[in-house]
Amino acid sequence: MNTNLNPTKAHHRAVPPTFTRNSGAPCTPTNTPHPPAPPAPAPADTTCTAYSWCVETGPDHIHFSPNHTIPDPRGGKDGYLGVQLMEFDGTRPPHAGFQGPDTWSDLDSAGLRREITRIREHLPVLEALANQLAADELDWEINRIVRAEIERTGDATAVLSHILHLFRQARAEAEAEGEAGR
Known part of the structure; x- marks a missing residue:
């Protein structure tokens, strides 16, 4: 006994779909006007399991966070001040890559905080x-x-x-x- 209270769904289960083309000839269910089912979502195990901030997917040994950059005021593709977390192959602890104009520094959390303080002190100027x-x-x-x-x-x-x-x-x-x- 069908316990489904939706008579439309019950009807579709009981009667195989048949369609007609404009010519009147029946279509097979493979020629239905319904779109194909969407692809299955990617498996959940594609994200990095080592660091929550890592944007790399799949098994990875080099880890990067998104690069947080102040955009160039002239609209250029490169920013002029940016920071990104990173870690390489477990050979040293995670660190911040700090990008200034024409410079790059690898900083630990204390070093990054010092740079933040310097920037904050410069803002009133x-x-x-x-x-x-x-x-x-x-x-x-x-x-x-x-x-x-x-x-x-x-x-x-x-x-x-x-x-x-x-x-x-x-x-x-x-x-x-x-x-x-x-």
Whole structure:
């Protein structure tokens, strides 16, 4: 007795499939319009059993993690700062390959942490340079606009007077907003 409550599945089990082509001739089940079954998944034993971070597959004796790299800001294929874990044939402990511009260093965990500290200490310098650059870019753009306006009008005094008026107006608005917020 069929205990399957789905009558469609029960029907397909009881009646062999027959199909007809547009010509009316019956098709064999091998010519069914159903796609073939997907391939079986790869066996689970293809991952490295020595290190969870290893991206090598199958039996391997050389182990690499993904290479974590800061991309080149110009869009180049190589990054300019990267690190990757690795271990070769059990001849020495795992280590980090640290890639800087035109350099490569093999580091243990303490060495990698020292590099992280050096990078962290350098970030405020980079931030200060970015802030200085933003101010210099703004100054350059203001000077470009002022020079162009003086050249266009031929009257430096009027242009500078107008700019001074705009700065005073902006300061007054900022002070008014500050007083309103108190």
